[in-house]
Amino acid sequence: MNIHDLEIVKRIDRTKDPIKKRIYAAKELWRIYAIAGEITIDWDLAEEALAVIISENTNKYQKMGARILLDGYFGPKEVNNMIEEVAVVTERNDPLVVRWRKKIKKRDDVCQGCGSTEHLEAHHISHWSDDPVNQINPNNGILLCNKCHAKAHPELSEEFFNT
Incomplete structure (x- = not known):
């Protein structure tokens, strides 16, 4: 385990919200698989994740999970460009x-x-x-x-x- 991995484990441990802990852990697993080149885009899943982000009827955890998936497929900058005119955000510090x-x-x-x-x-x-x-x-x-x-x-x- 390298320094980066230890910092990630510490960050996850410091998180009090149990759902956010799982989301952060999933994000790190996604990152590991992406680095290893083991991810191929599932377009149906990507479309579903995009629908979650732009929906008014999904909660912040669902949006976080969908964002992790899309960031893994396309990268954060491209996802920002894709959703900036249609995403529904719930927090002003998003x-x-x-x-x-x-x-x-x-x-x-x-x-x-x-x-x-x-x-x-x-x-x-x-x-x-x-x-x-x-x-x-x-x-x-x-x-x-x-x-x-x-x-x-x-x-x-x-x-x-x-x-």
Whole structure:
């Protein structure tokens, strides 16, 4: 067992959620088989995994498992490209949401409301809770400063935006 493998075992052991432990272990087994060249793409399974990721009716564990399968087949970058306009994410710190924020900031560069370059935040045009299908679609985002962002969300307190 090498240092990398020991770190993986430690990470799995530190995980408190028993389902996530199994998912992380499966991910490492998948990685080992992929390195050994023992994986061939099952297109029906890949299609099913993609359906799980874009569904509003699957839980985060199902999405994690499907993502592992697709990442193993196609690589994480290609999977991100495949699903960015249709995936349904459940957590705001999901890597796809982080990627969405970076794309919006890179594309817009300044606040689209007032032109400010200070305290910039990515804003969902069609709100996060109202439109789960477009949560990570770059066409559903604009860059706003925290003051313009607060104006776009009058239902939330200004403290939420640190204005």
